[in-house]
Amino acid sequence: MTIGSAVSAASVRDDARADRSGTRAISPVIGVVLLLAVTICLVAVVTAGIATWSIDTPAPTAAFELQADGDDSTITLEHIAGDSVTVDQLSLTVRIDNTELEKQPPIPFVGAEGFRGTPDGPFNAQADSTWQTGERTTITLAGNNTPSLKSGDTVTVTLGFDGQLLTEVETTAT
Incomplete structure (x- = not known):
């Protein structure tokens, strides 16, 4: 292997690591945002359900x-x-x-x-x-x-x- 090819191979590895490390940092952020969105939707559905639920006095027979x-x-x-x-x-x-x-x-x-x-x-x-x-x-x-x-x-x-x-x-x- 020559010096030029060794430097070239090292820079390709560094570039690949840089690309992967940038992608890896976004993954947890997207996961947290999605989890937060799901939680907010769930809270909204439960709140709407509770708000419409009423305990009516049954009509007499x-x-x-x-x-x-x-x-x-x-x-x-x-x-x-x-x-x-x-x-x-x-x-x-x-x-x-x-x-x-x-x-x-x-x-x-x-x-x-x-x-x-x-x-x-x-x-x-x-x-x-x-x-x-x-x-x-x-x-x-x-x-x-x-x-x-x-x-x-x-x-x-x-x-x-x-x-x-x-x-x-x-x-x-x-």
């Missing part, structure tokens, strides 16, 4: 019976079985022949637009706010609430509890 009288324009609901229901957390939607009443009853109430007088039973704001099995409530539609209730109409009442469907009952008005 209860059964109701519906009666409607077209002559008196009254709708009566009776709590016939199941858990007691807190009236303050109820929402009520009344449909007559699949058309919602123009003015829905606020629950509980004493005198509301679209309704005559005050409701009987637990829908009355002056009554106990807990609706027990065996109790019934009656609301009377006013003449200015449309559609009007007549004998033979199909009446559907949907009860919601704290934003969840509690029940939907249907009857034909007598």
Whole structure:
């Protein structure tokens, strides 16, 4: 081997070492950055999951019976079985022949637009706010609430509890 070729071979080795040592220094940095990115993504997913998770109070389990009288324009609901229901957390939607009443009853109430007088039973704001099995409530539609209730109409009442469907009952008005 000559001196020129020995120097040339040594410089090639030094150049190769320089290239490898530069690459080796980047590898751990890339690994740390990737690990940090994965950790941040994982934390974001877990945080989003926890933020959307809520512990809702389950709706009570209860059964109701519906009666409607077209002559008196009254709708009566009776709590016939199941858990007691807190009236303050109820929402009520009344449909007559699949058309919602123009003015829905606020629950509980004493005198509301679209309704005559005050409701009987637990829908009355002056009554106990807990609706027990065996109790019934009656609301009377006013003449200015449309559609009007007549004998033979199909009446559907949907009860919601704290934003969840509690029940939907249907009857034909007598």
